[in-house]
Amino acid sequence: xxxxxxxxxKRLYRSQKNRRLFGVCGGIGEYFNIDPVIVRLLWILFTLAxxxxxxxxxxxxxxxxxxxxxxxxx
Numbered sequence: 001x002x003x004x005x006x007x008x009x010k011r012l013y014r015s016q017k018n019r020r021l022f023g024v025c026g027g028i029g030e031y032f033n034i035d036p037v038i039v040r041l042l043w044i045l046f047t048l049a050x051x052x053x054x055x056x057x058x059x060x061x062x063x064x065x066x067x068x069x070x071x072x073x074x
Contacts, residue, residue: 013067024060027067 010031018026018036025043029036047053 012064014061014064016067022057022061023066024057024064027064 012031013027014023015026015030015036016023018029020026020040025039026036029039032039043053043057045053046056
């Protein structure tokens, strides 16, 4: 059966909890449900393969919004 309530669409954000510099790799890892370390390693390989990773990371820092903190209710 189809659900009557619509779930919120999945969005890409810069991570607050899995961040090393700006949270881009952590956010990508959370979005695709994979370990952010794998994303960081792939990003390093992409950077070493021609330097495009540095430019892509800087662009992603400005394009990808930062995740908003949601305080849990006690």
